Amino acid sequence: MTTTVRNGARIGVRIGVMYDRDWAPEGLPGFAREVEALGVDDLWVVEDLGWNGGVSAAAVALGATERLRVGIGITPAPLRSPALLAMELATLARVFPGRLVSGIGHGVREWMTAVGVAPRSPLALLEETITSVRALLRGERVELAGREVRLDGVQLVHPPAEPPPVVAGVVRPRSLELSGRVADGTVIAEGHGPREVESARALVTKGGAGPDHTLTVLAFTCVDDDPARAAETLRPHTEGQAAWLGRPAEEVFTVSGRAEDAADRVRELTAAGADTIVLRVAGAEPVRQVEAVLGALGR
Template structure:
C-alpha cells in the first residue's frame, strides 16, 4: 500500500536554514518523494527555503507548507511561484493558508474575512500562473489587469492548507488539493473528503497529510519523545492527546501507519520527525515501506 503514496519529510521550522541544502540532498538520496518547507512568522521564508531546496537537488519535489495569504500579495506570490516553476518544472507544490490569526494581527495584516481572502488569493494566483489577465475587485483582493510576463509552461499545483469545515469546502471549490495538518488520521479522512467534495472537488483533488513521526524500538522512549508535540497539537485541534494521530513505533509499525493514511485517501504523507537523527528515522521508514535509496 505504501508504494502507491508519495512519502515526504518536513524540514522542521526549528532547524537552522543553513542545514537545508545538505538535508535536502540526503533526503533525495534516501529515496523520499517530497521535501516540505515551512513558513511561520519569525521562522523561515517559505519561498526562499523552497528555492534553496530545489537548487540543492535534482528530482525531489518541494512543497511550501504553507504561505499565509494575509502576508503575501497574490501578484507577488504568483510571480515567485512562477519563477521557481520555470526554473524547476514539475517539482513544486505551493501551499497557501489562512495563517495563524494572532500572528497576522501582530504584523497588521489580519483580514476582515479570512475565507474571502483565501479564496480570492488562490483563485487569482492559479489564474495568473495559467497566464491569464486577472481583473478582480474582491472583498479582500484587488487586481487591475495583472498578467505574468513569464508564466510557467508546467503550472504547479496550488493547495490549501486548512482545517475547519468551511475552509475545507473552500479548498474543494478553488484549490488543486488540500494540505491536512498534523494530528489528523484515517478516521478524519472521510469527513475531509466529504467536505472538499461538497465544495466541488473531484477525484483529481489531492490530499497531502502532515504527520508527527518518531521511529524507534523502545515504545516508552517513542512515547516520551512525542508527548510534548502531541499534547500541544491536541490542544490546538481541540481533541484529546491520545487521539492525535502519529506515524510512530518500529519502522514496520510506522510504515503501516503510512499505509493506513493511504488506504483512507492520502496521496502524499509528509513526516515531521521529532527526536534524534531524523534522517536515520526516515531511512528506516522508507526501507520498511519497500523504498530503496537512489544512488
C-alpha cells in the same frame, strides 16, 4: 512511491519529509540531498512567523537537488500579495518545472494580528488569493475587485509552461469545502488520523473537488525500538497540537513507534485517502528515522 490498493485501483502514494521549522536554515541543502538520495518523493518547507520564509526555503531545496519535489506548507494568504506570490512561484516553476507545490492557507490568526494583516473575512481572502494566484500562473490577465483582494489588470510576463499545483492548507469544514472548490489539493495538518482524512475527502468533494484533487497529510513522526520512548519524544508536539485541535493528546495521530508500527500508520492514512504523507520527524537522527520507515514500507 509506495503503491497500495484503494477501491480496487492501484494508487501510488508519495512519501515526503518536512524540514522542521526549528532546524537551522543552513542545514537545509544537505538535508535535502540526503533525503533525495534515500528515495523520498517530497520535501516540504514551512513558513511560520519568525521562523523561515517558505519561498526562499523552497528555492534553496530545489537548487540543492535534482529530482525532489518541494512543497511549501504553507504561505499565509494575509501575509502575501497574490501578485507577488504568483511572481515568486512562477520563477521557481520555470527554473524547476514539475518540482514545486505551493500551499496557501489562512495563517495563524494571532500571528496575522501581530503583524497587522488579519483579514476581515479569512474565507474570502483565501478564496480570492488562491483563485487569482492560479489564474496568474496560467498566464491570464486578472481583474478582481473582491472583498479582500484587488487586482487591476495584472498579468505575468513569464508564466510557467507547467503551472505548479496550488493547494490549500486548511482544517475546518467550511475551509475544506472551499479548498475543494478552488484549489488543486488540500494539506491536512499534523495530528489528523484516518477518520479525519476520510472526512476531509468527503468535504472537499462536497465543495466540488474532482478525482484529481490531492490530499497531503502531515504527520508527527518518531521511530524508536522503544514505542514508549518515541511517544515521550513526541509529547511536546502532541500536547501542543492537542491544545490547538481541541482534543486530548492521546487522540493526536502520529506515525511513530517501531519502524513497522510507523509503516502501518502510513498504510492507514493511505487507505483513508491520503495521496502524499509528509513525515515531520522529531528526535535524534531524523534521516535515519526516515530511512527506517521507507525500509519498513519496502522502499
